[in-house]
Amino acid sequence: MASSPVKVEKKQTLTGHRDCIYTLEAGSDGKHFYSGGGDGLVAEWDLSDPENGRLLAKLPASVYGLHHMPQTNTLVVGQNFEGIHLVDLTERKEKGSLRFTTAAIFDLTSHGNRLFAATGDGVLTVIDLEHLQVIKKITLSDKSVRSLSVNPDTRELAAGLSDNTIRILDLTSLEEKKRLADHTKSVFTVRYSPDNRYLLSGSRDAHLKVWDAEAGYALADSIVAHMYAINNVTYSPDGRHFVTCSMDKSIKIWDAAAFRLLKVIDKARHAGHGTSVNKLLWAGLDNRLVSCSDDRTISVWDIEFNDGK
Numbered sequence: 001m002a003s004s005p006v007k008v009e010k011k012q013t014l015t016g017h018r019d020c021i022y023t024l025e026a027g028s029d030g031k032h033f034y035s036g037g038g039d040g041l042v043a044e045w046d047l048s049d050p051e052n053g054r055l056l057a058k059l060p061a062s063v064y065g066l067h068h069m070p071q072t073n074t075l076v077v078g079q080n081f082e083g084i085h086l087v088d089l090t091e092r093k094e095k096g097s098l099r100f101t102t103a104a105i106f107d108l109t110s111h112g113n114r115l116f117a118a119t120g121d122g123v124l125t126v127i128d129l130e131h132l133q134v135i136k137k138i139t140l141s142d143k144s145v146r147s148l149s150v151n152p153d154t155r156e157l158a159a160g161l162s163d164n165t166i167r168i169l170d171l172t173s174l175e176e177k178k179r180l181a182d183h184t185k186s187v188f189t190v191r192y193s194p195d196n197r198y199l200l201s202g203s204r205d206a207h208l209k210v211w212d213a214e215a216g217y218a219l220a221d222s223i224v225a226h227m228y229a230i231n232n233v234t235y236s237p238d239g240r241h242f243v244t245c246s247m248d249k250s251i252k253i254w255d256a257a258a259f260r261l262l263k264v265i266d267k268a269r270h271a272g273h274g275t276s277v278n279k280l281l282w283a284g285l286d287n288r289l290v291s292c293s294d295d296r297t298i299s300v301w302d303i304e305f306n307d308g309k
Contacts, residue, residue: 006253006263007304010271011288012050014298017041021292023279025066025075027089030284034075035292036063042077042087047285050300057087057094067108067115069129076115076129078105084117084127096132100125109148109157111171116157118145124159126174138174140167147189151213153196160187166201168217178217182209189232193256194239202230202244210259221259225252234280236287241305243289245277251291253303265301273299 019038026033031047040059046052057077065078074095075087083099104120114135115127122141127134143162150157155171166180166187185204192199192213198220199211208225211217226246235242235256245251251265251272266272273293281290282303289301 004263005306007306008253008263008265008270009302009304010299011302012300014045014050014053014300015296016043016053017296017298019062019296020294021278021296021298022062022064023066024281024290024292024298025068026281026283027068028070028073033281033283033290034066034068035298036066036077037292037296038062040079042066042075044089045298047283047288047290047300056092057085059085062104065105065108065117067110069110076108076110078108078117080104084108084115086129086132098127098132098134100127100134100137104144106144106146107148109150111150111152111157116148116150118148118159120144122161122163124148124169124174136174141165144186146187147191149190149192149199151192151196151199154213156213158190158192158199160190160201160203162186164203166190166199166211180209180211180217180219182219182222183207185229188229191233191235191242193242194235200233200242202233204229206230206246206248208233208244208259223259225261226250231277232279234282236282236303237284243280243282245280245291247276249273249275249277249293251277251280251289251301270301273297 017037021037042057043053044056059079061080067076073089077085086096088095107118117125124138126136141163147160157169159167168178183203189202201209208223210221212220228247253263275294
């Protein structure tokens with residue numbers, strides 16, 4: 001019998017959040033990361049000393065979106081139904097905030113000095129981080145904007161929406177260049193590959209779609225990847241693999257070149273999460289995969305490929 005191409009070992013279970021954990025964000029050093037959840041807590045964790053998480057912020061509403069700005073070592077925290085808080089990670093204190101929405105903030109990303117916020121009212125908000133002011137608000141739909149991803153090579157911004165579509169926008173003008181409408185339910189996650197050739201999307205319809213960005217976003221593959229909604233997709237640091245997670249409680253590891261399933265991480269086989277897995281982070285330190293869940297825990301996984309890569 002052939003051995004599995006992937007060996008998975010659960011290293012730690014991290015606790016401290018008092019409600020569902022919705023989001024994870026990497027720091028700039030490969031070992032620190034941040035978590036946010038329904039309890040309004042934002043915590044800082046160190047993969048070299050993971051048991052000792054530290055409280056970074058306490059907000060009065062859920063946190064779905066976190067975004068790290070390495071050039072200023074700033075963490076942007078999205079507080080649902082209000083706006084953003086900027087936390088200076090060096091000084092460990094808030095250095096600014098901006099109220100701009102009464103909707104849920106589902107995702108945050110940036111390019112240069114512009115921050116993009118995806119909100120539950122179907123609006124994409126563009127914020128000048130230097131002056132901390134709204135530059136533009138664009139209503140993309142009457143349904144939620146759920147996920148954002150930037151392609152710096154083509155200067156495009158992909159947005160996944162709850163109207164089942166993906167909008168490809170010009171990164172500068174934010175005019176719509178293309179609309180992808182192959183999903184049948186809400187698009188919860190979009191992510192460009194590290195080489196920016198492909199855009200991956202995951203949906204409540206449980207399908208993973210592969211779009212060839214170099215071929216005008218032609219649909220390259222459509223995979224029934226999970227039993228229920230795909231909540232997140234992210235790549236390994238070397239770009240050779242990607243992972244998906246789902247409301248079906250599982251995490252799946254894929255070959256990024258062949259789009260082939262290599263490993264399933266679940267509760268029965270690996271003491272995985274007991275409820276929906278919401279977000280993934282593949283850290284640079286020792287190839288650690290981090291996952292968070294509605295079960296209020298964060299899991300740290302050691303991933304080893306038997307080809308030595």
